Amino acid sequence: xxxxxxxxxxxxxxxxxxxxxxxxxxxxxxxxxxxxxxxxxxxxxxxxxxxxxxxxxxxxxxxxxxxxxxxxxxxxxxxxxxxxxxxxxxxxxxxxxxxxxxxxxxxxxxxxxxxxxxxxxxxxxxxxxxxxxxxxxxxxxxxxxxxxxxxxxxxxxxxxxxxxxxxxxxxxxxxxxxxxxxxxxxxxxxxxxxxxxxxxxxxxxxxxxxxxxxxxxxxxxxxxxxxxxxxxxxxxxxxxxxxxxxxxxxxxxxxxxxxxxxxxxxxxx
Amino acid sequence: xxxxxxxxxxxxxxxxxxxxxxxxxxxxxxxxxxxxxxxxxxxxxxxxxxxxxxxxxxxxxxxxxxxxxxxxxxxxxxxxxxxxxxxxxxxxxxxxxxxxxxxxxxxxxxxxxxxxxxxxxxxxxxxxxxxxxxxxxxxxxxxxxxxxxxxxxxxxxxxxxxxxxxxxxxxxxxxxxxxxxxxxxxxxxxxxxxxxxxxxxxxxxxxxxxxxxxxxxxxxxxxxxxxxxxxxxxxxxxxxxxxxxxxxxxxxxxxxxxxxxxxxxxxxxxxxxxxxxxxxxxxxxxxxxxxxxxxxxxxxxxxxxxxxxxxxxxxxxxxxxxxxxxxxxxxxxxxxxxxxxxxxxxxxxxxxxxxxxxxxxxxxxxxxxxxxxxxxxxxx
Numbered sequence: 040x041x042x043x044x045x046x047x048x049x050x051x052x053x054x055x056x057x058x059x060x061x062x063x064x065x066x067x068x069x070x071x072x073x074x075x076x077x078x079x080x081x082x083x084x085x086x087x088x089x090x091x092x093x094x095x096x097x098x099x100x101x102x103x104x105x106x107x108x109x110x111x112x113x114x115x116x117x118x119x120x121x122x123x124x125x126x127x128x129x130x131x132x133x134x135x136x137x138x139x140x141x142x143x144x145x146x147x148x149x150x151x152x153x154x155x156x157x158x159x160x161x162x163x164x165x166x167x168x169x170x171x172x173x174x175x176x177x178x179x180x181x182x183x184x185x186x187x188x189x190x191x192x193x194x195x196x197x198x199x200x201x202x203x204x205x206x207x208x209x210x211x212x213x214x215x216x217x218x219x220x221x222x223x224x225x226x227x228x229x230x231x232x233x234x235x236x237x238x239x240x241x242x243x244x245x246x247x248x249x250x251x252x253x254x255x256x257x258x259x260x261x262x263x264x265x266x267x268x269x270x271x272x273x274x275x276x277x278x279x280x281x282x283x284x285x286x287x288x289x290x291x292x293x294x295x296x297x298x299x300x301x302x303x304x305x306x307x308x
Numbered sequence: 309x310x311x312x313x314x315x316x317x318x319x320x321x322x323x324x325x326x327x328x329x330x331x332x333x334x335x336x337x338x339x340x341x342x343x344x345x346x347x348x349x350x351x352x353x354x355x356x357x358x359x360x361x362x363x364x365x366x367x368x369x370x371x372x373x374x375x376x377x378x379x380x381x382x383x384x385x386x387x388x389x390x391x392x393x394x395x396x397x398x399x400x401x402x403x404x405x406x407x408x409x410x411x412x413x414x415x416x417x418x419x420x421x422x423x424x425x426x427x428x429x430x431x432x433x434x435x436x437x438x439x440x441x442x443x444x445x446x447x448x449x450x451x452x453x454x455x456x457x458x459x460x461x462x463x464x465x466x467x468x469x470x471x472x473x474x475x476x477x478x479x480x481x482x483x484x485x486x487x488x489x490x491x492x493x494x495x496x497x498x499x500x501x502x503x504x505x506x507x508x509x510x511x512x513x514x515x516x517x518x519x520x521x522x523x524x525x526x527x528x529x530x531x532x533x534x535x536x537x538x539x540x541x542x543x544x545x546x547x548x549x550x551x552x553x554x555x556x557x558x559x560x561x562x563x564x565x566x567x568x569x570x571x572x573x574x575x576x577x578x579x580x581x582x583x584x585x586x587x588x589x590x591x592x593x594x595x596x597x598x599x600x601x602x603x604x605x606x607x608x609x610x611x612x613x614x615x616x617x618x619x620x621x622x623x624x625x626x627x628x629x630x631x632x633x634x635x636x637x638x639x640x641x642x643x644x645x646x647x648x649x650x651x652x653x654x655x656x657x658x659x660x661x662x663x664x665x666x667x668x669x670x671x672x673x674x675x676x677x678x679x680x681x682x683x684x685x686x687x688x
Contacts, residue, residue: 115323232327235357235370238319 040094040193042084043148043155045141045176046077046113048106049166057276073109076161078116080223082230083191084159085117091193095119097152101129101141107246114241115233121244122148126251131264134171139261141172142179143254156217157200162187162224170222177220184220185213191221311605320376324383327356333387339514340390340659343506345470346514349391354425359398363407367415368424374549378556378611385560386567389663390514392560396553397466398422401671402429402475405546406493409534418473418493430471431550432462432494432520433543440676442477442543443485447522449478449492456480456492456532458525461504464670468518469503472496475546476520477539489539493531500525511662550671551624552614555607558631558667562600562638565660566593569642572655576647589645596638603631622684629677632667639664 051072056065081098088094098113100106101124110121124144132140149155158180160173170186177184189210191202199216205224215221233241260266284301288294302308313321331349339346353359361377363369377399385392403422406414421427438444447460458478465474474494481488494501504519534542570593573584583589606627613620639661643650650657668674 229330232330232352232356233323234355235320235323235361235372236365238323239316239371242316242319 040087040091041153041156042087042094042096043145043152043158044077044081044084044096044098044113044118045158045160045173046081046098046100046109047074047161047164048072048100048102048109049074049164052165057279071105071108073112074161074164074166076163076165076223076225077109078161078230079225080159080161080221081113081117082226082228083188083221083223084157085231087191087193088117095152097122097148097155099124099141099144099148101125101132101137101144104248110246111241111244112233114244115238116231117237120152121246122249123246124249124253126249126253128251128259128263131267132262133267133269134167134169135175135269136262136267138172138175139179139266140254140257141176143257144249145176145180147249147253154218156219158182158218158220160220160222162222173220173222180220182218182220183215184222185215186222188221188223189226317376317379320372321379321383323356324358324380325386327352327358328384328387332384332391336388336390336514337653337656337659339388341513341653343508343513345394345516346388346391347470350394350425350428353395357425358395359425359428360403360423361399363403363419363423367407368420368422368426370423373611373615374552375608375611375615378552378607381553381556382560382563382607385557386564388514389557389561389660390512392557393512393515393554393666394428394467394470396550396557397431398429398471400550400553401431401466401546402471402473404549405431405475405491405533405542408545409491409542410493411530413530414493414533422473427472428467428470429473429475430465430467431546432465432468432474432476433547434462434464435460436463440672442489442540443479445477445479445489447476447478448482449480449490449527451480451536452526455529456490456527458492458494458500458522458527460522462520462522463504464507464517465520466515466517466670468516468520469506470516474520475533475542476522477543478522480539481537484537486540488537489543490536491533491539491542492527493533494525494527498525498527509666511659511664511666513662547671548621548624549614551628551677552607552610552620554667554671555603555610555624555627555631558628558635558664559600559603559607561635561660561664561667562596562603562631565635565639565642565657565664566596566600568656568660569593569645572646572649572657583645592641592645596641599634600638603627603634606630622681625672625677625680625684628667628672629674629681632664632674635664635667636661 048071050069054069058065084096096118097120098118099122129140163170185202187205189203189205191200194201202213204211204213286294286297357370360369361372362374365371381392381396406419422429435445449456449458476492476494479488480490500523502521504521507517573589576583610620610623610627613623643657643661646657
């Protein structure tokens with residue numbers, strides 16, 4: 040099997056703090072991490088490889104040169120090869136433009152890596168939360184897709200996958216034929232850790248860069264800031280609710296009494 | 309000369325820390341209370357190549373060095389000293405002597421599964437009446453032509469019962485004292501090899517410590533480790549390396565104690581202030597941090613010396629002496645900053661204080677370390 044996993048470098052949102060005075064996000068010193076949902080997609084690919092060791096896992100990200108860090112992380116966990124898509128003309132792309140560039144990159148990588156049977160993505164990135172790039176990539180490539188995958192297995196005749204999809208209060212198994220695209224959400228298990236040997240090899244890995252001139256047939260009117268139909272006008276932190284009274288007495292009964300007394304005082308009751 | 313880590317070591321420290329925080333820390337209190345060996349943790353460590361860090365890849369190891377191995381013991385011991393010592397005993401005391409003294413066949417049969425983490429290792433030297441005084445041991449191995457006949461008992465064996473492979477010492481020439489000791493490789497399951505009492509311990513309660521009993525164990529001839537009657541050298545050189553592991557464990561305990569105390573003092577309010585705002589707290593923390601950073605240099609120096617092939621016996625002894633004493637001192641003072649809450653098992657600091665004490669005792673007491681150091685100084 041030949042699997043492509045799309046990953047993104049994101050700020051570790053658990054480390055983001057709110058500036059107590061300005062009420063804005065403090066971005067300085069916030070570490071960058073592999074988007075956790077992309078980690079689940081990589082784990083799903085790694086589990087397929089556990090069962091079928093001949094499987095090749097290629098990983099790709101689009102971003103600035105420092106995004107190589109997440110590619111190295113993916114290599115240290117399970118990936119066999121990594122590509123960075125990085126170019127000045129790609130900057131400012133929204134989800135539609137990004138997924139278009141990625142679709143071009145898929146075609147380019149397939150020249151070297153062979154056709155991908157499956158493309159795995161995280162269901163969304165924890166910074167933008169759009170959940171659009173995976174599905175859009177499937178559309179650009181004309182691939183069938185399953186979103187919100189939890190786990191997957193190769194089907195009996197090896198012609199596709201059976202994906203356990205998370206629904207609202209139920210799960211369902213969806214069969215899909217290769218080539219296809221699946222986006223993954225958080226499963227019940229934790230992704231594996233890197234190994235020392237893989238980590239050392241990842242640090243020495245040569246990661247090809249697909250730059251501005253990598254895709255001669257690309258429609259330049261569909262990439263970058265100009266090629267993006269959506270634009271972020273401003274980013275702001277909604278006003279934090281402040282004040283309020285916390286009632287936490289020794290017992291629930293005392294708390295209730297205090298609440299009634301307070302409401303009485305304010306003439307609410 | 310460079311006191312700072314290169315990228316490779318730094319990257320691996322990050323990996324060890326991530327693993328320790330996600331896998332070892334959350335169960336540290338539970339395995340301490342239940343005196344339970346965390347088998348599942350060691351299985352994960354095997355998958356990550358953590359059980360053969362300093363050995364070449366051709367023997368199943370990760371192909372890293374003793375410094376990185378010490379850093380792994382350190383990171384794990386920050387959150388769980390029980391897991392830290394299990395890793396140390398396996399790597400330093402069982403896999404290493406087979407790597408250093410073993411024949412190619414022994415390495416293939418025993419080092420490869422140890423370093424790849426498929427098997428767990430232990431080391432048996434101590435007896436009720438002999439520890440560092442190795443020639444005082446009562447265990448005997450008699451040459452029966454086709455095999456060695458082993459009889460005796462070992463006690464306080466870390467990973468005992470849990471391990472699959474044991475490096476064990478016995479007298480093969482009683483009259484010759486230290487020159488009458490030999491080392492052997494034993495497998496769990498050899499007829500006549502059984503396990504006795506499991507010790508109920510003050511600290512490192514998540515590590516297994518038990519008796520090994522040998523009753524007419526037929527040890528194959530090819531399982532002699534090193535030469536006949538040269539086992540004392542095997543034991544002493546192995547312990548030199550083991551001391552780096554224990555020093556790293558003690559370093560980790562102190563760093564872990566400082567970290568949990570830093571969190572606590574930043575939240576605990578007394579007299580209307582965070583207790584971190586009191587100068588006594590600040591100075592205590594500063595002194596402990598400085599002492600612990602000093603210990604770190606000694607531990608890394610000893611590990612680095614071993615990697616570079618520089619004689620490190622005294623450096624390992626110095627590192628262990630200072631790291632152990634610092635771990636006991638720091639955990640006790642940190643507990644004092646916690647006050648009454650620190651004395652309860654609700655917080656990890658009392659466990660850390662109990663765990664720290666053993667580092668002044670096993671793999672050569674602090675007094676033995678001073679004997680090694682003063683002897684190296686030429687003081688007689």
